[in-house]
Amino acid sequence: MKTAACWSKVVFGLDFREAFLMTNTFHTITVEGAAEAYVLSRGKARFLSIAQAIRAIRTLMPACKATDHELEEMLAAACIAHMVPVAFDAAEPDGSAPRLHS
Numbered sequence: 001m002k003t004a005a006c007w008s009k010v011v012f013g014l015d016f017r018e019a020f021l022m023t024n025t026f027h028t029i030t031v032e033g034a035a036e037a038y039v040l041s042r043g044k045a046r047f048l049s050i051a052q053a054i055r056a057i058r059t060l061m062p063a064c065k066a067t068d069h070e071l072e073e074m075l076a077a078a079c080i081a082h083m084v085p086v087a088f089d090a091a092e093p094d095g096s097a098p099r100l101h102s
Contacts, residue, residue: 031057031066032074039078047085050075054090069093 029037034057042048054071058064066074072090079086 029061031061031064031071034061035071035074036078036082039075039082039084042084045084047087048075048079049087050090 035053038053038056039048042053050072053075054068057071064071068090072088076086076088078084
């Protein structure tokens with residue numbers, strides 16, 4: 001995943017939007033790369049909110065065809081790989097209240 005490696009260098013010290021815009025100038029970014037970049041940008045936070053991460057990715061990648069569940073899985077995998085605590089606070093597919101797990 002060459003793109004993700006570039007992201008990890010760019011994200012340090014920048015917020016997610018700055019990192020995304022800077023990197024997108026030079027490379028085509030994948031959804032997986034965006035998810036990993038978001039996780040890396042939140043490394044010093046107490047935890048990563050899946051709901052906020054999905055909103056951020058959808059804002060920066062409006063043509064993203066991945067489902068919320070697919071994004072949740074990508075984000076969770078990146079959190080595990082980078083040892084970032086995660087809150088599974090995304091809404092249920094049926095619109096019911098979020099299930100809070102961490």
